[in-house]
Amino acid sequence: MAKATSFEIEFTSSIPASKVFHDFVIRLFEFVIDNIIPTHFGMAITNLEGDGGVGTIKIMTIDGTPQTKYKITGLDLENFTHSMVMIEGTxxxxxxxxxxxxxxxxxxNGGCTFISKITVFKGVDExxxxxxTEQIGQWFKAFEGTVTQGSNDE
Structure with missing residues (x-):
């Protein structure tokens, strides 16, 4: 069995912590689908079980074909923490x-620091x-851009 590999990603932002947590962290895949992935890919997120809290299992599909299943393993709305595991196999x-x-x-200063620690339990290389790391960075920059654009539109 491959050994686990962990790495951290950290970004600072001028956006308030509660907005980053609720609109980016909790809704990460929904944000990506709504703002980054072209609609012709037909991506969707479906709840398989749960209400969005700990224990909730969701699946991401492309044109109705299951791609990624994940389970929320931790959620602390007061301390802005969230954890999930990707589930593979059937x-x-x-x-x-x-x-x-x-x-x-x-x-x-009213902004925040976003930290993501990723632990991969299967083979992974540099x-x-x-x-x-680059992908999450691009997603976060896109999120900041949508928030900034939204505040400029008001």
């Missing part, structure tokens, strides 16, 4: 492949880590 052969722990820390 039936009795399901296993947790990746744990993502996200935290948003308020800053004295290229995979670099790709995931």
């Amino acid at each position: 039936g009795d052969e399901e296993y947790e492949s990746t744990l993502t722990e996200m935290k948003v820390i308020p800053s004295a 290229g995979d880590i670099e790709f995931q």
Whole structure:
């Protein structure tokens, strides 16, 4: 069995912590689908079980074909922490492949620091880590852009 590999990603933002947590962290995949992925890919998120809290299992599909299943393993609305595991395989052969722990820390200036720790339980190389780091960075910059654009439209 491959050894687990962990890495952290950290960004600072002028956006308030509560907005980053509720609109980016909790709704990460929904944000990506709504703002980054072209609509012709037909991506969707469906709740398989749960109400959005701990224990909720969701699945991401492309044109109705299951792609990624994940389970929320931690959610603290007061301390702005959220964790989830990606689930791979089917039936009795399901296993947790990746744990993502996200935290948003308020800053004295009204902004925040976003920290994501990712632990991969299967083989991963430096290229995979670099790709995931860049991807999350691009998503976060896109999020900031939509928030900034939205505040300029008001």
